[in-house]
Amino acid sequence: MKKFVFAALVAAFSASSLASKDNVRFVAVDDSLFSNICVVAAQEGVIAARKVAPREFNESIRCNGQTINTFARQYTKADSAPIAYKFVLADERPESMLCKQAVSEGVESLGLTRGELDNIFCNGVRLTTFAKAYQAN
Numbered sequence: 001m002k003k004f005v006f007a008a009l010v011a012a013f014s015a016s017s018l019a020s021k022d023n024v025r026f027v028a029v030d031d032s033l034f035s036n037i038c039v040v041a042a043q044e045g046v047i048a049a050r051k052v053a054p055r056e057f058n059e060s061i062r063c064n065g066q067t068i069n070t071f072a073r074q075y076t077k078a079d080s081a082p083i084a085y086k087f088v089l090a091d092e093r094p095e096s097m098l099c100k101q102a103v104s105e106g107v108e109s110l111g112l113t114r115g116e117l118d119n120i121f122c123n124g125v126r127l128t129t130f131a132k133a134y135q136a137n
Contacts, residue, residue: 024075042071047133054124085134095120102131122136 026042028035033053038061041049046069050057063071087103089096098110099122107117107128122130 008009010125026075034050034061037061038068038071041068045076046072050125050133087134099127099130102127103134106135107131 024042026039026061033056033083036054037049037057040052041063049068049072059069061068066074085103087100089100098112098120102110102122110117112120117128118126120127125133
């Protein structure tokens with residue numbers, strides 16, 4: 001009996017070591033919003049996860065004991081082609097123009113104080129976070 005248990009453990013360990021990031025399947029343990037955010041972060045990245053629930057999303061969300069950024073980075077492919085975004089103003093409001101400028105030229109180019117920056121939102125996300133997420137690397 002002991003030999004069988006030992007063989008089963010060795011087989012299970014060997015099979016788990018053959019698993020790779022490419023064949024991982026993510027399943028939410030429950031139907032909570034945060035579980036779904038974690039699944040999307042692992043499959044599509046943090047930017048996509050932020051879109052699931054922009055108001056509830058924050059950088060302190062933890063997925064399987066890790067920060068959401070660490071968790072997502074662990075499973076998203078680093079070798080995938082970079083995504084290029086084209087920003088088109090939906091209106092001529094000054095805030096929209098600031099959002100576009102922050103992405104294309106950097107937040108510093110706006111010449112605003114930290115307090116002023118904290119009060120500007122782009123698509124429901126703070127301007128500084130929005131610019132950081134969509135700026136070309």
